[in-house]
Amino acid sequence: MNLTPAQLAVVRQPPGARLFLEGPAGSGKTTAAVARLLALLDAGVPGAHILVLVPQRTLAGPYYAALRSPAAAPGGQVSVLTAGGLAQRMVDLFWPLVAKDAGFDPLRPPAFLTLETAQYYMAHLVRPLFDEGLFESVAIDRNRLYSQILDNLNKAALIGFPVSEIGERLSAAWSGESAQLRVYADVQRCANLFRDYCLQHNLLDFSLQVEVFRKHLQHSLLVSEYLKASVRHVIADNIEEDTPFAHEILQGWLPGLDSALLIYDQGAGYRSFLGADRASAERLAAACTTHLGMAGSLVTPPPLEQLGQRIGAALERPQAAPQEGADWDSALDFPPELRFFPQMLDWVAGQVRSLLDSGTPPGEIAILAPFLPDALRFALTNRLDALGVPYRSHRPSRSLADEPAARCLLTLARLAHPAWGLRPSRVEVVHALFQAIAAIDLVRAQLLAEVVYRPKDARLSPFGRIHPDMQERITFSVGNRYEALRAWLADYAEGEPAELDFFFTRLFGEVLSQPGYGFHSERDAGQVAASLIESAQKFRYAIEAAGGMDGKPLGREYLEMVQDGVIASTYVQSWQPPQADAVFIAPAYTFLLNNRPVEHQFWLDVGSNGWFERLSQPLTHPYVLSRDWPAGRLWTSVDEYEANREALFRLALGLLRRCKGRVHLAFSTLSEGGYEQKGMLLRSIYQVQLEEAARG
Amino acid sequence: MDQSKVRRLVLDPAEPFAFSQASLQDYADCARRFQLRYVQRLSWPAAQAEPVQENEQHLRRGARFHRLAQQALLGVPLEPLAQIAAADPDPALAAWWEHFTRLLPALEAGERRVELGLSAPLGRHRLSAVYDLVQVFPAEGRAVIWDWKTSLARPRRAWLEGRLQTLVYPYLLVQAGSWLNGGQPFAPEQIEMVYWFTGFPDKPERFTCSAAAYRKAGRSLMALVREIEALGPDGFEKTPEEKTCRFCVYRSLCERGAGAGPLAEQEDEGEAESGEIEIDFDQIGEIRY
Structure with a gap:
């Protein structure tokens, strides 16, 4: 590993040092931290005594890579965790010590809720209240409503205020119409209901895991001794993206650690809407013995850094430090005048193709x-595709239930359980057959469904009963496969219904993944099936842990929840190893937190105000529900404007600091919807240009 | 050309691979399974053994036992653990717990390392393992590796002897365990490996190591790794032992049958105790856009 003098200085700090290292993105902090980790192992520090703490998994990549390499000395395994993961692990391990005091039944194991199952229980509790007029004035999708209430609970836990204060804090900062105060009261009521229900049923959502750790475990003698023995050295990266909960843990550990390295990325702080707190991260510096800084960038050419600072100045950010005379213009590519949105997309695709043709590797875009x-x-x-460009995209919030393979399984489940009364439409059956049977086209799937499926009683009839002319049109090979699938479903329906995840597992293994069926050769369909089965299984575990359901089949409840979008509404793609040599298409924040610089960035639709405005979250508030928000202070439109400008500056600077070559701005005069657009990002760049022109 | 779903077919020459006893065992059992599971990272959610429900109960019971054992060895008072075991809906767990409490006094001696993770270079890759318990006797430079087995039937000694776990665990303890032994590697002769069976507490299976066995283990592991490195995309062949496929989830992909084999005939414990190092990221907040 070739290290700079500044990086070597970090690695060579005395073994017992407690270091606070700060610097901008691209200055080499993580590389230095990885080198220090390897140096600690080389010096004989047992890996089992080292903890690497990160705010989210994508940021742990360089550490995993180093620990997987033969360069790491043999020894105990280094732990790489998030603060939330640590809390869950400790609650699980030491549950018998604290269950009773924390208000749970100590004889039953804890049931950890996933985001999905927590949302289910929230929906379960809140739905009946809609009839009472709760959230009447809120015009958002119900699932977003549930997730925002959960978000409030999580923030209360991560920041460290009582759940009972959520409504009060939100209301105290509200300066708009008084009807919103009623909404906040409803939020509080639902949060209380959810918390009580969880306590009664041994369910631990993320907020309870954090609270139980903080209030009951952290100070238990056995747990403290366990952690003290197993965590002697800490490397905490991107602490500015972490929460006050994580910072509290670090604060408590620091004095007793054998060594520590805390890394703070200046100018970042992108996860504030998830409870991250830059200010509380900064306060950790005081608990460290040595303060180190890294300046400059090993990634970004000076013109791009300068452009970032100039955008900051245009956004009136006091911390921006623009310098005169830097040639930022060469690092910026403007499109020709494009009037319509599709023209902009054409331009982007064409530019990407040209870059590849001139030798740029796809992974550098x-x-x-x-x-x-x-x-x-x-x-x-x-x-x-039309231009033959290899790409990969990242859409963390794609719906599992929208995947054709999942829809197929869900439709077949409804057919196999006629007693549940969830009759699929003919169109759904067409798509299920199209996905399930290999070599069937949509036309023949439609023909087949029309003759074999009667939506009224949700039954499939045998292929043998079809008119021979029709059999021929559909073909006998398709007919045989259909018949085997139908017979399997009919056999199943005659017996006792299995748990839904078992049903999916058997249907997949015994039929759909067999030769001649649609899942056999389509590997990703298998992956989607695995995700759906896991979702149904975790749902069952959570319901069983809470004592089951009263009479209603659990599988039916699951299918209804999927239909309502409560379950299987998000789908974190975790299986795909990143293929470096493909153009990466992603939301800007996802790119930032992947933390992998590229040669060329295309900023899409740069005239849109989506770059500037915060997501609408009527039931929560990332700034008001932060540790430093003064009690009783109103959140005004000036605050909103300021916060958005600050966020935009950090976003632009963060992107520029992860660019090794050139930024290509893509925009059209008219937006996708046909409106003229001049969003804040584009205006700021224009302003920088004008200033430059005025200087001559 | 969407590359999001492109899967690798051979080991990435630029990236070290994290081998474990489970992945090596998979390779030894069937090279194709290794390729699908670890190189392509393909999830294939077919049943592993039938009846599916009983298999799941079996796996979950095993996981709950491992947790109770870990808690007990970490010093959680035994009384609440006994209450949890007694209250478990599966009566077998209470019986296993009772068996385990009889073993506990023997585990009190020496230094205990519970759920110990070790890792060492293996060629240009890495070898890792998580041990249920390593009992270290520093004065004697001796170590006992304990592995809890929750299988329905007690496996034969010959079968255990042939498992890569029996080879990997002592080997890796010598390679990566010097920090447990005052900075000195354990002498292979000083390592004992004990398989303790929850359902057959009085019939543990003990394996001792030797310098010759240790050297042979190192050579065998390197040979396996070199063999895997040398394989091309089509070189990962299906096992000729089709019996193995009954308990493999990829059987439909390989066109080796539809239904899973009977749980009672499965000699291995299933995947819940494979010893893989996993980090639970379920609770990590992801950016949602």
Whole structure:
């Protein structure tokens, strides 16, 4: 590993040092930290005594890579964890010590809720209240409503205020119409209901895991001794993206550690809407013995850094430090005048192709947008496909239930359980057959469904009963496969219904993944099936842990929840190893937290205000529910404007600091919806240009 | 050309691979399974053994036992653990717990390392393992590796002897365990490996190591790794032992049958105790856009 003098200085600090290292993105902090980790191992520090703490998994990549390499000395395994993961691990391990005091039944094991199952229970509790008029004035999708209430609970836990204060804190900062105060009261009521229900049923959502750790475990003698023995050295990276909960843990550990390295990325802090707190991260510096700084960038050419500072100045950010005379213009690529949105996409695809033709590796290009809805992704990837551009995209919030393979399994489940009364439509059966049977096209799937499926009683009839002319049109090979599938479903329906995840598992293994069926050769369909089965299984575990359901089949409840979008509504793609040599298409924040610089960035639709405006969250508030927000202070439109400008500056600077070559701005005069657009990012760049022109 | 779903077919020459006893065992059992599971990272959610429900109960019971054992060895008072075991819906767990409490006094001696993770270079890759318990006797430079087995039937000694776990665990303890032994590697002769069976507490299976066995283990592991490194995309062949496929989830992909084999005939414990190092990221907040 070739290290700079500044990086070597970090590695060579005395073994017992408690270091606070700060610097901008790209200055080499993580590389230095990885080198120090390897140096600690080389010096004989047992790996089992080292903890690497990160705010989220994508940021742990360089540590995993180093620990996987033969360069790491043999020894105990280094732990790489998030603060939330640590809390869950400790609660699970030491449950018998604290269950009773924390208000749970100590004889039953804890049931950890996933985001999905927590949302289910929230929906279960809140739905009946809609009839009472709760949230009447809130016009958002119900699932977003549930997730924002959960978000409030999580923030209370991570920041460290009582759940009972959520409504009060939100209300005290509200300066708009008084009807919103009622909404906040409803939020509080639902949060209380959820918390009580969890305590009664031994359910631990993320907020309870954090609270139980903080209030009951952290100070238990056995747990302290365990942690003291197993965590002697800490490397905490990107602490500015972590929460006060993580910072509290570090604060408590620091005095007793054999060594520590805390890394703070200046100018970052992108996860504030998830409870991250830069200010509480900064306060950790005082608990460290040595303060080190890294300046400059090993990634970004000076013109791009300068452009970032100039954008900051245009946004009136006091911390921006623009310098005169830097040639930022060469690092910026403007499109020709494009009037319509599709023209902009054409331009982006064409530019990407040209870059590849001139020798740029695909993996050195990223196409970034504030959001990446399916329609935009589709429009863009179609163009890239047409030009033969290899790409990979990241859409963490894609719905599992929208995947054709999942829809197929869900439809077949409804057919196999006629008693549940969830009759699929003919169109759904067409798509299920199309996905399930190999070598069937949509026309024949439609023909087949029309003759074999009667939506009224949700039954499939045998292929043998079809008119011979029709059998021929559909073909006998398709007919045989259909018949085997139908017979399997009919056999199943005659017996006792199995748990839904078992049903999926057997249907997949015994039929759908067999030769001649649609899942056999389509590996990703298998992956989607695995995700759906896991979702159904975790749902069952959570319900069983809470004492089961009263009479209603659990599988039916699951299918209904999927239909309502409560379950299987998010789908974290975790299986795919990143293919370096493909153009990366992602939301801008996802790119930032992947932390992998590229040569060329395309900023898509840079005239859109999506780059500037915060997501609408009527039931929560990332700034008001932070540790430093003064009690009783109103959140005004000036605060909102300021916060958005600050966030935009950090976003732009963060992107520029992860660019090794050139930024290509993509925009059209008219937005996708046909409106003229001049969002804040574009205006700031124009302002920088004007200032430059005025200087001559 | 969407590359998001492109899967690797051979080991990445630029990236070290994290081998474990489970992945090596998979390779030894069937090279194709190794390729699908670890190189392509393909999830294939077919049943591993039938009846599916009983298999799941079996795996979950095993996981709960491992947790109770870990808690007991970490010093959680035994009384609440006994209450949890007694209250478990599966009566077998209470019986296993009772068996384990009889073993506990023997585990009190020496230094105990519970759920110990070790890792060492293996060629240009890495070899890792998580041990249920390593009991270290520093004065004697001796170590006992304990592994809890929750299988329905007690496996034969010959079968255990042929498992890569029996080879990897003592080997890796010598390679990576010097920090447990005052900075000195354990002498292979000083390492004993004990398989303790929850259902057959009085019939543990003990294996001792030797310098010759240790050297042979190192050569065998390197040979396996070199063999895997040398394989091309089509070189990962299906096992000729089709019996193995009954308990493999990829059987449909390999066109080796539809239904899973009977749980009672499965000699291995299933995947819940494979010894893989996993980090639970379920609770990590992801950016949601």
